[in-house]
Amino acid sequence: MAGAVFQTFEEKASPAQGAPHLAALRKELKVRGLDGFIVPRTDEHQNEYVPASSERLMWLTGFAGSWGVAIVLSDKAAIFVDGRYTVQVREQVDVSLFTPEHLIDHPPEQWIRQTVKAGATIGFDPWLHTHDGIKKLEEACVAVGAKLVPVETNPIDAVWTDRPALPLAPVTLHKPAYAGEDASEKLARIRAKLVETQSDAVVVTDAHAVAWIFNIRGGDVGHTPLPLGFAIIPREGKPELFMDGRKFSNTVRDALSDLADISEPQALDTALDRLGTNASRVRFDAATASTRLVRRIEQAGGKTELGVDFIALMKAVKNKAEIAGSRAAHIRDGAAMTKFLAWFDREAIKEQLTEIDAAVRLEECRRETGVLKDVSFPSIAGAGPNAAIPHYKVSSASNRRIEKGIFLIDSGGQYEDGTTDITRTIAVGPATAEMKDRFTRVLQGHIAIATAVFSKGTTGAQIDAFARKPLWDAGLDFDHGTGHGIGSYLSVHEGPQRIAKTGVTPLEAGMMLSNEPGYYKAGHWGIRIENLLLVEPRIIEGAERQMLGFETLSYTPIDLNLVEPSLLTVIERAWLNAYHAKTRALLSPLLDQETQAWLEHATREI
């Protein structure tokens, strides 16, 4: 049982693979009469976590980040990444082959305009691009007199000799006690929406939405219990589910057959053609629908409507069972976190632990609950300067020894009753005044979000600044959103709600979000404090509006060695003391005596 089961720390790729793979791809492109090809990191569902068989960008370049796109021409190639990955791309990719470009400052469409020659034919895999996303690139090609053409099969797959097989993890039924709503009820809600929008059908392209609708889970991608598949839900008639039959036991198949006709993924085309031939009005989620599917309907004579995914919004609002499940998962997870922290407190001061040791021990503590299904993402376990990289992923190569200073660990668990995601920052040895000042400001921002009350209709963008104000007051900030949505035993990142500049969705009771302000001193150390939140109605005497607020779901001590109490207001101090008192009360019954004693001290009143 010792060691990590759900996480590996080896580098899966190296810059050295760029040269042979790029040469092989170029050869294949020549055979196909293409002057170039576009290689995004996504899969057919625009997933954040993709199966190994879809890691084409990593195979080609060595880049292992969660978002990126390469463009390969016969004599030039570039890789585009966002601000998170500008350092990492230079470590993982042979930049003499792939010029690194900044996605925002010098986007692909601009690069195409400056680089692609008139008369060139550039290919793209229409399964891997959204309908709107490919338009910009098409326009750029047209502008220089080149053509952007969809390919029937991906040329990388033709030359990727050891490409992993498509995943076939068994599909399981998500228990009614955790799901809280029958699939038939969800289907009825979706059909009602189709009546409202006067659509004939919706093609469900987000595999998470498919899993949510049919109350099924799987294991086709890392750390998310996600079965890959598509569905078509008509306004009238039986839904169709497109999923590889080998993933179903007889029991699962029987249960699903009552709800939908089950077909192989290859049958999707026939179904789309049928919708098209009937001149149906077909709705798509603009964010996850590939242009391949949209074009197929249109070519068959159907009408397509791309818009916001209303199923995502239904999924985002958790029901009573999901909320109860999440609360239970968080108490269990908080006890595991506390065991880890007590151990870390004893061991780290010896300066012998590494980041991987800590990530492994934390996974063990979670597995000791007996019900952990997976970690919800690879732990971000950063010591010293590695803590200053918000999206750091520890590997054997990057692994640092934990010395006196700051250690940051961002992790989560997948339990059948809920998905968790929590970050704690811990002082190893005495903290400096600067560390305490920064940590306390981050904590003040965290408390401002946790205690916020706001009227119905308020978006996540509107409250984002509450988390930043204590930092702004000192001329500081952090370069990521304050919070993201989270799934119920599903993806650790879920939309559409978020607390960030881009959070245009009004927050609704039942939504779950993270609350994770931070501060990063590049090259030195970093701080982040993350709990999960539930949006809930808030009763205020004399209120004229429907008001909302947050219930904090995560319970784990916040390191008091990093708090400067004199900076806290009376209200902030009261919040911290109450949070710690509740943490103690909830977790103590689940802990051994030694950890109880540690928790007692860690949650002392200040």
Place this chain on the structure above:
Amino acid sequence: MAGAVFQTFEEKASPAQGAPHLAALRKELKVRGLDGFIVPRTDEHQNEYVPASSERLMWLTGFAGSWGVAIVLSDKAAIFVDGRYTVQVREQVDVSLFTPEHLIDHPPEQWIRQTVKAGATIGFDPWLHTHDGIKKLEEACVAVGAKLVPVETNPIDAVWTDRPALPLAPVTLHKPAYAGEDASEKLARIRAKLVETQSDAVVVTDAHAVAWIFNIRGGDVGHTPLPLGFAIIPREGKPELFMDGRKFSNTVRDALSDLADISEPQALDTALDRLGTNASRVRFDAATASTRLVRRIEQAGGKTELGVDFIALMKAVKNKAEIAGSRAAHIRDGAAMTKFLAWFDREAIKEQLTEIDAAVRLEECRRETGVLKDVSFPSIAGAGPNAAIPHYKVSSASNRRIEKGIFLIDSGGQYEDGTTDITRTIAVGPATAEMKDRFTRVLQGHIAIATAVFSKGTTGAQIDAFARKPLWDAGLDFDHGTGHGIGSYLSVHEGPQRIAKTGVTPLEAGMMLSNEPGYYKAGHWGIRIENLLLVEPRIIEGAERQMLGFETLSYTPIDLNLVEPSLLTVIERAWLNAYHAKTRALLSPLLDQETQAWLEHATREI
């Protein structure tokens, strides 16, 4: 000199005009073989303030709001308005003829789907709809098997017998001392942008942008010194300005001829066709470009690019001369406001004044500066329950006597050196505890915005909640944005920056915005406190980021009779006292002795 010169208080329309005008339009539609027609309130530039000749929606329905759209079929008609106008539409429109619909809850495209019959041909004036805006309506028509077709000439114009002539106000040159940047320099910046976006030309459809680029002003619409016209700025070669020649004196024409070829508006088509024939890549502002112009280019073979208006962003960032001008205009305007408030304080308590009396007296005070060009919009002068209507416009019919309670006045002036916009809420007689509580919370929100510091890149949406927090804490809110952009001797509402849920533009040093939180007790009274702000760099010791903050531009006393000092923090009280001290210091030299004495008391330290 007494009385109002720039404002009128008569109703310009009545519900009674609906019946004959609707009948006339339907007859005309029949002649043209149309089964329906769409009547938006906008003009060819998507202006907020339109010339009288473009008030087609008002002519047809009686509705006088700033935004709305009617759809007329042979047997049914509907008028769509947003939340601001749901009450007003029922007062101004014969609802037995035009069914009032809520723009968001039951939008036109949905109404079309439910109402328009297969085979119907619906007309629209392509000059009055944006390219993207008409798409939804087209899709809705297609969905029901109907056709939406552009008309060559607007059928309303054919039956509107007393339609006012197109405006021909003289064009003036905006003085270099106020403009601060030569038109040639602005044109160079625009050309550099066209090089960056690799466009061959931009068609400037926002008349405010045309005015800004060429440093000209006019008077074609109410309260905004706006000359209506279009421009084409090519990446290379001489710009073209399309404006009625009768608006130019010889001097103005000579000055403009150095910068651009001047043509009649009718010549625009020829120029667009030329761009199209050359297969040019032509850029448009998606928010103001009519589909008429976009289609013309495309039909002639050109490529169109609709996007965010980069000229609006240039215009939004004020230069040193514009900032200096605005500061001067605000001090002058603050003195006028103070004269008005001192007078109001003496007179209102007698309970003999009406809302119109107050609006007239305020305009007189502004005119007494000797340099007022116009009011910047019709004053919102609301007593009692009228103050609870955020967009109230006083008319002879709605005019109320000002009794003890609350009076709200939102107004502004157009001066050559700057445009002002300010709201003050005044207690007439003693204020109730509830009024004081609400006013103080609004003031706290106002102060939170005025004193905010935030890092470069922060959007208006992110700081919007600072203004709402004191209200949210009591279960209250207000249903409008916290702040809008403002022009330099141009429109009182200017984008793209705003402090609101929809404020996605990062704030930049040099931008100007209003700061106007409010609270409205429907049917009773309302509160709003508005000053204008300038975004400016903010130096913080030890800062790691480029930080921004606000300079408050407006100086006029805030009614201390409505402040509950015990609710204010030490910092908030200090802000109020410092604001009043500066108001006194800046304005006293401009005031007569009696007003000085009044100001002394009105700005006393609390």
